[in-house]
Amino acid sequence: MTSTEGAVTSSDPHHVHRDVTGGWLRPAVFGAMDGLVSNFALIAGVAGGGAGRSVVVLAGLAGLAAGAFSMAAGEYISVASQSELARAEIEVERRELLRHPEAEQAELTERLRARGLEPGLAAEAARQISGDIDDALRVHTRDELGVDPASLPSPVLAAGSSFLAFAVGAVLPVIPYLVGATALWPAAGVAAVGLFSAGALVSRVTARPWWFSGLRQLAFGAAAAAVTYLVGALIGTGGI
Template identity: 75%
Template structure:
């Protein structure tokens, strides 16, 4: 295959990044912000809270939730990356101290995948000629990570913070614009939930309408639950 043909084949078969560290916190943040803040507003509305109380609670929920999500994602991803780096360093020391044993281990792994013992030993020897290549192969096979390509905790934190803020502000917007009833916020939240679910379908195998309806159902269930709790507490005077 010529270089031009290999390039065209690569372009036809290019995969999306599934380990970049931004998609999960961004999606989770937007969904969590929209569902949690709309549910909070619904609960206050069920308890007959006035407009100013709903706005204050909605903005406070946005600020607290976004900060919590951002910090949580940073700590989580940083801890995971630090653990991976520590294990990569263990593998690096093993390659330096016991190169023959590590090469034999790699060859045995290729044999398990169907290569003949001779070819497996030849491939392992070729990969071990470059220490960086050997470390990458061992880390990928044994740890499931690639040195130098670990998720960024800052990227995860900012993705989570920003997406939560966007999701959480949507149900508050009608109140900021003068609404005093729940239904305008419910309409905006429902549209946002469906749109967010449909958007997620672009990076999954699900259809856009299934993802949208699923997210809408989850958000509606949370809002109905908190509305009922708010109404119960408001009526009972607790």
């Protein structure tokens, strides 16, 4: 083994960042959590009102379908509107770069100086960046808008992620009833495991400990289901 074997060379990356700008993670996580919490709470409320197994199953499947389509539609409209606004502002910046290139270059020079570059170096860097309209546009929009023209989130990806994640989360508490359960506690057990597991899984993309994220999600889900169960028990199937 040579003295240089196993050493980190200049071409080796020191660290690798995960993608934090993609359009799938937030709607997928939110969709799974919302599907599990909202559908289990719905099932708990219906079961608390004294409904039979068939009614609980119907309510659970209807809640799954309605919630998944609603989440997907909401995510699509939200992300599409956000992307359309970003594209409109990017075009404003493109027009400014074409109409007033000297002013935009001077503006970039001042921003680079404000970040600590020496005046001569800042001016040269701004000149080189401004020599290509696409590079200049990318730098200006990142600086001024906080977006990358080439990496805007996809509304289709966001909607699809949200739909699938919600459906997966929502079907979990229905499964015990689908296989013959007639009481709420098997669904509660499945939901509890799902809530804790989903929360623990989220900790892999955050700085929180897995047990903290899991218990936090379990607590919120349990509280929602308990309140809905009490509402169902107070009203009852005969009170409507």
